[in-house]
Amino acid sequence: KNASNSRSFFQPLLHGYFRSSCSWRVRIAFALKGIDYDQVPVNLIKDGGQQLTDQYKELNPMQQVPAVTIDGVTLSQSLAIIQYIEETRPGPALLPADPQKRAKVRMICDLIASGIQPLQNLYVLQKIGEDKVSWAQHFIIRGFVALESLLKETAGKYCVGDEISMADICLAPQVYNAERFKVDVDQFPTIKRLNQTLLALEAFSTSHPSCQPDTPADLRA
Amino acid sequence: KNASNSRSFFQPLLHGYFRSSCSWRVRIAFALKGIDYDQVPVNLIKDGGQQLTDQYKELNPMQQVPAVTIDGVTLSQSLAIIQYIEETRPGPALLPADPQKRAKVRMICDLIASGIQPLQNLYVLQKIGEDKVSWAQHFIIRGFVALESLLKETAGKYCVGDEISMADICLAPQVYNAERFKVDVDQFPTIKRLNQTLLALEAFSTSHPSCQPDTPADLRA
Known part of the structure; x- marks a missing residue:
């Protein structure tokens, strides 16, 4: 899943960090839904924080992880991402019906x-x-x-x-x-x-x- | 709307504070939906903070405003409250369809x-x-x-x-x-x-x- 050389346009791309709890939320949602995705690590410590680069700011102006590129758009805020996945993907429901x-x-x-x-x-x-x-x-x-x-x-x-x-x-x-x-x-x-x-x-x-x-x-x- | 003596069981009851931005969010949602509600003020400053009382902690263990009693349950967290209103009440949509x-x-x-x-x-x-x-x-x-x-x-x-x-x-x-x-x-x-x-x-x-x-x-x- 880290095969950045073989990234698919059609697979969601998670910009995250292994230890970020908000990145982990999104990884759990993908896993529960059975969705394959690619990961691009954003190291929050190295080089003073890779989330602070101009390049990353384009993806998430809050300069935080995660950001997910999916269906042609890039979304930030983990709960917004997860609810988008919930509303557009089949698989086990992440919210009850009631x-x-x-x-x-x-x-x-x-x-x-x-x-x-x-x-x-x-x-x-x-x-x-x-x-x-x-x-x-x-x-x-x-x-x-x-x-x-x-x-x-x-x-x-x-x-x-x-x-x-x-x-x-x-x-x-x-x-x-x-x-x-x-x-x-x-x-x-x-x-x-x-x-x-x-x-x-x-x-x-x-x-x-x-x-x-x-x-x-x-x-x- | 502050008529606490004539509170209706059937009307939502907002426990809030005039200046709390999260309370205001809920008031806007009620107003956009055209929903009548009663208010119980919870003064965050007076008496060291009325949100810290045992009585209020029963409504919201986070000891913050707002809390809303609606349809027989008490909910806290303003965005959860607003989405509950959105999902159970008619009126203008608060989320787009797309x-x-x-x-x-x-x-x-x-x-x-x-x-x-x-x-x-x-x-x-x-x-x-x-x-x-x-x-x-x-x-x-x-x-x-x-x-x-x-x-x-x-x-x-x-x-x-x-x-x-x-x-x-x-x-x-x-x-x-x-x-x-x-x-x-x-x-x-x-x-x-x-x-x-x-x-x-x-x-x-x-x-x-x-x-x-x-x-x-x-x-x-």
Whole structure:
């Protein structure tokens, strides 16, 4: 899937980074839908950050990953990308049919995507400086306290009932981030249990940061 | 609409704050759809913040506004609420029918809702302390540079083409926040032009922070 020499015009092209939780969200969605895609690594650290180049800014003016070129357009913002995939591709539904369940899925997605992830994003932590680990922990724990409380009400086998959804796509990458910042996830038994269930699925393991084309050798699973 | 003594079980109930940009998003959506609703003010400043009470935490464990009680459930996260309204209520569509246009609308919404607003949210600025104004300006300007660039490609009369959408619902409240933090919006001509168009619409003026039931007298329009 890293065969950049044989990229197909017809296959989606993911500009991402192995460890970016928002890139991982998109990789999970592709995997759950069974969609083949090509990857172009954008190294957020090397050369001062490849996302800051003029070339990349054309793809995503926010200078963040992911961006996906698909059906002749380039989209950014992971949840917008995933909903585009959901609305244009067959395969397992990533949102439930029932409107109230859909709302609960989106509520969990947005709690993570607006309430937690942006506050521990690379460019924010760069601005925070030396206190960055305690800053990230503070906002992840604050968000997980709320998320645990919501999930206790909504979860079955997965985040909302017994069907996998966009909420699960957001959960596992955020738990991965929490662990990077040494947050003790044992405090959140529902989050922990759901994450373990998700990591056992092929769509989550094949898309995991530990086994991407750009994963450095020392971080490979 | 603040008649809490005559609240109807059948009318949506918005727990919000006049100046919260995420509460304003929901008010615009209700207004565009022509939906009557009741409001319960949650004062984010008074008594140390009414959103921090145990009573409010039951409605939204993130202890933020808005929360909306509708059809027997309470939902939080403004974009999840607005999409629930879109999927269950008649009236003008808040998302285009074309999947690529929908993706562009959601991309703009998420750029604001994940890329800008969370970084200048009250509870983040409280943690930043005395540098809060320059912090907020930094992230609003960073986001507006990207947003201006996207909107130059997507905008017609409104953010995406000539039909109003969820992107417009996110734009005007974010510009309102930018102005509160003394960001010079003249730097962003497309954002400025769209905002002026939006503020002239009744759905935006009746829902504006300057004329809500909980707007203090000295801030009333």
